[in-house]
Amino acid sequence: MPTTHHAPATPATPGTPDTPVLTATGVTMRFGGLTAVHAVDLTVHPNEIVGLIGPNGAGKTTFFNCLTGLYRPTEGTVAYRNTVLPPKPHLVTRAGIARTFQNIRLFANMTVLENVLVGRHTRTHEGLFAALLRGPRFHRAETESTRRAMELLAFTGLDRKAEQLARNLPYGEQRKLEIARALASDPGLLLLDEPTAGMNPQETRTTETLVHAIRDQGTAVLVIEHDMRFIFNLCDRVAVLVQGEKLVEGTSETVQADERVIAAYLGTPFDDAPGQEEIAEVEAAEAQADATRAGTETGETGPEEER
Ligand SMILES: Nc1ncnc2c1ncn2[C@@H]1O[C@H](COP(=O)(O)OP(=O)(O)OP(=O)(O)O)[C@@H](O)[C@H]1O
Numbered sequence: 001m002p003t004t005h006h007a008p009a010t011p012a013t014p015g016t017p018d019t020p021v022l023t024a025t026g027v028t029m030r031f032g033g034l035t036a037v038h039a040v041d042l043t044v045h046p047n048e049i050v051g052l053i054g055p056n057g058a059g060k061t062t063f064f065n066c067l068t069g070l071y072r073p074t075e076g077t078v079a080y081r082n083t084v085l086p087p088k089p090h091l092v093t094r095a096g097i098a099r100t101f102q103n104i105r106l107f108a109n110m111t112v113l114e115n116v117l118v119g120r121h122t123r124t125h126e127g128l129f130a131a132l133l134r135g136p137r138f139h140r141a142e143t144e145s146t147r148r149a150m151e152l153l154a155f156t157g158l159d160r161k162a163e164q165l166a167r168n169l170p171y172g173e174q175r176k177l178e179i180a181r182a183l184a185s186d187p188g189l190l191l192l193d194e195p196t197a198g199m200n201p202q203e204t205r206t207t208e209t210l211v212h213a214i215r216d217q218g219t220a221v222l223v224i225e226h227d228m229r230f231i232f233n234l235c236d237r238v239a240v241l242v243q244g245e246k247l248v249e250g251t252s253e254t255v256q257a258d259e260r261v262i263a264a265y266l267g268t269p270f271d272d273a274p275g276q277e278e279i280a281e282v283e284a285a286e287a288q289a290d291a292t293r294a295g296t297e298t299g300e301t302g303p304e305e306e307r
């Protein structure tokens with residue numbers, strides 16, 4: 001049963017419900033003589049899952065760093081719900097954009113729960129003095145933060161690990177903990193930098209489900225990933241970055257079929273997605289094998305392998 005949410009009479013953030021949660025305009029990042037990102041425009045709407053793909057060194061992470069204020073772009077602007085963001089990470093988070101990192105960044109010696117509570121910090125209004133004095137207002141906020149943090153751990157499947165040290169989690173769960181921590185700031189847009197890197201196929205599938213659930217709960221997602229099956233299954237739209245420039249942008253079908261993308265990145269056919277010719281070849285070989293078997297075997301039919 002879908003729950004009915006009533007829109008507030010006056011939205012907390014400017015714009016309509018359709019106002020983009022990201023408008024990157026002409027974002028350029030130069031490091032000395034190297035232009036890592038060149039004049040990239042990208043828009044993400046609420047309820048969208050957008051993929052950002054491209055070869056190693058294409059500038060994907062650098063672009064994320066520009067979006068989140070870790071880098072001040074050499075040129076261009078980044079806006080959240082039509083408000084241009086200052087290039088300061090804490091202000092970007094407070095505005096409504098959260099992220100995870102390609103190289104996991106957790107507090108290794110803190111518990112799983114504490115890591116999420118750190119992410120919650122930007123959303124609680126308790127200042128330093130309230131925390132130091134530990135007055136009732138602080139305790140109330142703390143209880144609510146813990147409740148929300150536990151909810152996010154359940155959402156990401158980590159609630160039973162709440163008291164473990166982050167460093168003792170398997171790699172795939174550390175990636176999920178990073179997602180839980182990012183969600184703790186109640187973002188309108190979540191940026192994921194290679195969320196399935198190092199995951200086994202099973203973990204990758206649960207991450208796919210998780211990203212859908214995040215979007216369904218009202219957080220748009222922009223995701224960098226090299227796993228093409230993951231990207232093309234998941235994304236409403238995909239942008240391809242090659243040598244710092246946006247080469248193509250469109251639906252999964254458009255991007256997969258684009259000659260330039262195939263030449264620059266995907267190759268033909270790309271891993272895990274056999275083309276029609278390949279499928280026909282395999283089917284012909286199987287038919288041939290069946291025919292041979294039918295000719296040599298006498299009556300008995302063994303169980304068919306379904307792979
Ligand atoms: N801080 C920096 N100083 C100088 N050069 C940098 C810096 N960060 C990135 N670069 C360069 O910018 C280019 C883009 O790197 P970036 O890490 O953004 O690529 P990427 O698309 O995320 O690659 P990958 O898929 O391997 O993660 C690379 O040539 C990289 O060496």
Ligand SMILES: [Mg+2]
Nearest residue numbers: 060061062102
């Ligand atoms: Mg990267």
